[in-house]
Amino acid sequence: MPTYQVKVNGVSQTVDVSEDTPLLWVLRDHLDLVGTKYGCGIAQCGACTVHLDGKAVRSCSLTLSQVEGKEITTIEGLSEDGSHPVQEAWKEVDVPQCGYCQAGQIMTASAFLESNPNPSASEIKTAMHGNICRCASYQRIFKAVEIAATKMG
Amino acid sequence: MSTPIISKKFSRRAFMRTSSLAGGGMLIGFNLFNACKPEAAPPVDLASLNYNDFNAFIKIADNGAVTIFSPNPEIGQGVKTSMPMIIAEELDVAWKNVHVVQGVLDQENYTRQVAGGSQSIRHGWEALRKTGATARQMLVNAAAARWGIDASDCTTNEGVISNAKGETLTYGDVVNEAAASEVPEEVTLKEIKDFKIIGTDVGNVDIDKIVTGKPLYGLDYKAEGMVYAAVVRPPAFGKKLASYDDSAARAMPGVIDVVKIGEKARGLLEAQPNMSSILSGTDKVAVIAKSTWQAMKAKEAIKAEWEDDSTIESTEEHDKLLTDLLDGNTFETLREDGNVKRAFAQADKTLERTYESPFLPHNCLEPMNFFANITDDKVHLVGPIQTPAWKAGAVAALLGRKPEEIHLEMTRMGGGFGRRLFGDFVIEAAEIADAIRKPVKVVYSREDDMADGIYRPAIKYRIKAAVKDGKVTGYHLKEAAINSNMYGLIPNFFPAGAIENYKVDVAKYASSITTGAWRAPYTNFLAFAEQSFFDELAEMMEVDRVQLRLDLLKKVDAEADERIEYNPKRMEEVIKLAVDKSGWGNKGEGVYQGFVNYYCHNSHVAEVADVVIENGTPVVKKVTCVVDCGVVVNPLGAKNQAEGGVIDGVGHSMYGDFS
Numbered sequence: 001m002p003t004y005q006v007k008v009n010g011v012s013q014t015v016d017v018s019e020d021t022p023l024l025w026v027l028r029d030h031l032d033l034v035g036t037k038y039g040c041g042i043a044q045c046g047a048c049t050v051h052l053d054g055k056a057v058r059s060c061s062l063t064l065s066q067v068e069g070k071e072i073t074t075i076e077g078l079s080e081d082g083s084h085p086v087q088e089a090w091k092e093v094d095v096p097q098c099g100y101c102q103a104g105q106i107m108t109a110s111a112f113l114e115s116n117p118n119p120s121a122s123e124i125k126t127a128m129h130g131n132i133c134r135c136a137s138y139q140r141i142f143k144a145v146e147i148a149a150t151k152m153g
Numbered sequence: 154m155s156t157p158i159i160s161k162k163f164s165r166r167a168f169m170r171t172s173s174l175a176g177g178g179m180l181i182g183f184n185l186f187n188a189c190k191p192e193a194a195p196p197v198d199l200a201s202l203n204y205n206d207f208n209a210f211i212k213i214a215d216n217g218a219v220t221i222f223s224p225n226p227e228i229g230q231g232v233k234t235s236m237p238m239i240i241a242e243e244l245d246v247a248w249k250n251v252h253v254v255q256g257v258l259d260q261e262n263y264t265r266q267v268a269g270g271s272q273s274i275r276h277g278w279e280a281l282r283k284t285g286a287t288a289r290q291m292l293v294n295a296a297a298a299r300w301g302i303d304a305s306d307c308t309t310n311e312g313v314i315s316n317a318k319g320e321t322l323t324y325g326d327v328v329n330e331a332a333a334s335e336v337p338e339e340v341t342l343k344e345i346k347d348f349k350i351i352g353t354d355v356g357n358v359d360i361d362k363i364v365t366g367k368p369l370y371g372l373d374y375k376a377e378g379m380v381y382a383a384v385v386r387p388p389a390f391g392k393k394l395a396s397y398d399d400s401a402a403r404a405m406p407g408v409i410d411v412v413k414i415g416e417k418a419r420g421l422l423e424a425q426p427n428m429s430s431i432l433s434g435t436d437k438v439a440v441i442a443k444s445t446w447q448a449m450k451a452k453e454a455i456k457a458e459w460e461d462d463s464t465i466e467s468t469e470e471h472d473k474l475l476t477d478l479l480d481g482n483t484f485e486t487l488r489e490d491g492n493v494k495r496a497f498a499q500a501d502k503t504l505e506r507t508y509e510s511p512f513l514p515h516n517c518l519e520p521m522n523f524f525a526n527i528t529d530d531k532v533h534l535v536g537p538i539q540t541p542a543w544k545a546g547a548v549a550a551l552l553g554r555k556p557e558e559i560h561l562e563m564t565r566m567g568g569g570f571g572r573r574l575f576g577d578f579v580i581e582a583a584e585i586a587d588a589i590r591k592p593v594k595v596v597y598s599r600e601d602d603m604a605d606g607i608y609r610p611a612i613k614y615r616i617k618a619a620v621k622d623g624k625v626t627g628y629h630l631k632e633a634a635i636n637s638n639m640y641g642l643i644p645n646f647f648p649a650g651a652i653e654n655y656k657v658d659v660a661k662y663a664s665s666i667t668t669g670a671w672r673a674p675y676t677n678f679l680a681f682a683e684q685s686f687f688d689e690l691a692e693m694m695e696v697d698r699v700q701l702r703l704d705l706l707k708k709v710d711a712e713a714d715e716r717i718e719y720n721p722k723r724m725e726e727v728i729k730l731a732v733d734k735s736g737w738g739n740k741g742e743g744v745y746q747g748f749v750n751y752y753c754h755n756s757h758v759a760e761v762a763d764v765v766i767e768n769g770t771p772v773v774k775k776v777t778c779v780v781d782c783g784v785v786v787n788p789l790g791a792k793n794q795a796e797g798g799v800i801d802g803v804g805h806s807m808y809g810d811f812s
Contacts, residue, residue, distance in 0.1 A: 001406060018406055018447075025446040029381075034373040035366015037567070038445075039518050040599040047518060075366030087364040094356045094789050097797055098229025099363035100370060100518045100567030134518040134568045135229050136800035137793060 004064040009077025023067055024048045024059040035075035035103045046131030049104040050074050056111035075103035085151035086110040089144040097135035105131045109145045117153045171332055177215035179332035181288050211288055217312055217325030220252045225273050226539050228569030231790035232273045234358045238786055242350040243285030247311040253358045275755055286340040295330035296322045354789035369565040371522045371536035380409055382585050382595040383448035385438040385455045386605045390666045393462035394436040402440055402454040407447030412439050412588040418580055421551045430636050431575040431607050431669050439585045445596050463665050468812040474662045475613040478633035484658035488644035491654035496627030500619035504693050508682035512811045513609040519567020521578040521597040525586035532559045537566035537573055544576035548583045571670035575607045609671030610635035614682040618690050627654040634661050636668040639675040645718040646752050651705035676753035684749040698748050699732055719752035727759040727779040735761035735777035756782040773803050
């Protein structure tokens with residue numbers, strides 16, 4: 001099996017996996033970073049969202065050859081201690097019900113707010129639209145993104 | 154000083170046991186559910202579950218730290234936060250000093266460890282309060298004994314006991330004496346006005362772990378030497394495995410083994426035939442590999458041949474079968490008041506409508522999964538399950554093991570919605586683990602999760618009303634369902650009691666498709682059907698839609714008819730509040746309003762939806778939702794549940810389909 005160099009949360013690591021292995025499963029099974037979730041495997045639900053060079057991407061649909069040489073950030077690396085403004089906003093609003101989708105929601109929101117620190121309501125809705133919450137905590141997700149924008153702006 | 158408000162004594166022996174902890178401190182075990190048998194049976198039949206003694210623990214360390222073991226599985230409904238809040242309130246400790254830990258399945262010490270039927274708070278309320286209050290009283294008694302005064306001369310505040318002289322002792326100071334003292338026969342519960350924790354907004358106890366991605370869920374669980382299983386499943390209900398070729402799969406990287414499973418599940422079905430609607434005994438092929446991805450890929454390389462085992466059912470056939478049932482005469486009557494036939498014969502006008510809903514999958518965002526490790530002396534199971542005791546028992550029967558050999562740990566669940574009541578995936582994990590004798594986690598792909606589910610069955614309702622002299626005189630509801638009909642309490646929900654001649658008939662068709670509870674089973678769609686019908690009825694009668702409901706409610710005498718499940722007064726109050734808050738009837742041009750009032754799962758609800766048409770599509774702009782579910786322990790969590798429920802309802806009513 002081929003060997004890949006991946007840089008996750010600032011740390012370069014070597015992994016030995018078949019070339020079709022999605023980044024999601026490398027993170028979860030090989031690097032013990034289980035905060036990135038498996039939901040659908042076809043980039044439709046957003047639970048597996050991570051940052052690739054700061055942009056929100058679906059880790060279930062990226063292979064390692066597509067991410068080599070790039071900076072990967074997962075929910076575990078978003079902040080040292082859960083103090084990123086988006087994480088703080090999520091706590092302040094108490095967004096989760098089951099909580100399973102929330103790492104992906106937070107990764108989408110944090111990349112979005114980096115690129116658009118003063119979003120309109122409709123821009124927030126569009127940015128968060130692809131992340132499914134089966135418990136339907138959407139009202140709070142929206143509110144938390146608004147609050148995070150104020151914290152970051 | 155408030156007066157004791159416990160009127161009914163309960164058996165302390167059955168309810169509570171205390172012991173000293175080896176390292177200092179006190180452990181209190183208590184039984185939530187034997188201590189407070191509710192007046193009415195819970196609406197979902199969970200009678201097949203086995204329960205034993207105690208179901209929750211409080212641990213008070215000698216430094217005063219309080220740990221509350223939350224017994225019930227957490228599926229996102231918030232009980233891991235709200236149940237401990239109730240204990241902390243009566244124990245009178247500061248919430249910030251409470252540490253909550255998920256209890257494991259412990260059939261020696263816990264009972265009714267179930268997340269189902271919306272019953273955790275209702276069943277737990279009184280017992281949780283009495284438990285907190287009993288522990289508090291024992292601590293006070295110990296302090297009073299040390300001071301040589303009467304316990305009634307002591308007060309508590311957030312873990313500190315005071316006497317009239319102003320001396321204080323903390324709970325930690327006296328916990329060892331308290332642990333050795335007698336359990337009091339009567340305790341004083343707080344008055345509602347004195348609550349400091351109940352009724353306040355308390356954040357989810359797992360919030361820090363959730364927002365930082367710590368392992369919490371079944372899919373996150375890992376064990377030393379654990380391997381992964383992906384399972385080849387029949388392409389349709391009614392198909393069975395004829396043969397399979399695993400040579401290509403076995404040659405793939407990371408593949409450890411390929412095993413056929415199903416024989417043990419069939420044995421379990423023979424012993425427990427009532428599981429047939431939730432467990433298929435079909436042979437399946439499990440591919441075992443070193444990683445999830447390797448297992449999933451190798452599964453695709455299995456060449457399986459399938460043959461017909463029974464009829465392959467189709468949506469079109471179901472549609473016809475259910476219509477035939479509605480047209481036929483094989484009904485069982487669940488409730489009949491007056492003479493419905495005569496009411497229709499004498500009516501000025503009648504209205505009949507049929508409502509139908511499709512199969513629906515639960516689609517939990519965390520796909521089904523479970524860990525099992527089976528050795529000669531132990532069966533170790535870990536994962537997301539709403540009914541751990543039931544499944545531990547089933548696994549014991551499946552493998553012919555003693556119940557005490559089964560050890561089950563519950564993880565937080567990435568959604569439940571009823572799907573994780575059934576635990577067919579636990580049976581599957583156990584059968585695989587028994588075959589390979591390695592610690593293994595079975596992981597469903599999203600496709601498996603959709604295709605091998607336990608669905609909300611398709612259902613049809615035909616509702617007919619008779620109107621005479623401007624009054625509703627007759628109501629006849631017929632249900633045609635797949636596999637199971639509404640449970641017996643539902644015919645006593647609104648509008649039972651409001652219409653003199655009233656009848657509920659049910660009929661069903663037995664399918665080989667596995668079906669079961671899905672978010673408020675039956676009532677999720679029955680509410681839609683009945684409430685849509687009332688709107689049409691109001692239109693036919695040329696009366697205001699809300700007024701029609703209020704007029705009906707006035708006729709209900711719930712005291713005269715003890716079968717009536719809802720409270721007409723509370724129903725009226727939620728309706729009036731929803732009307733008031735929503736501006737019912739006062740919206741401008743182009744805003745359409747929908748109205749519902751419903752009772753189920755011990756709650757009265759009224760909602761008004763403001764809808765506009767944008768580009769030919771209805772768009773819900775605002776929903777006013779009024780819920781009377783009794784005392785709200787954690788408003789922050791309760792609002793989240795209501796908001797999520799409304800959005801889920803809108804989503805499924807407009808887009809939900811599965812065929």
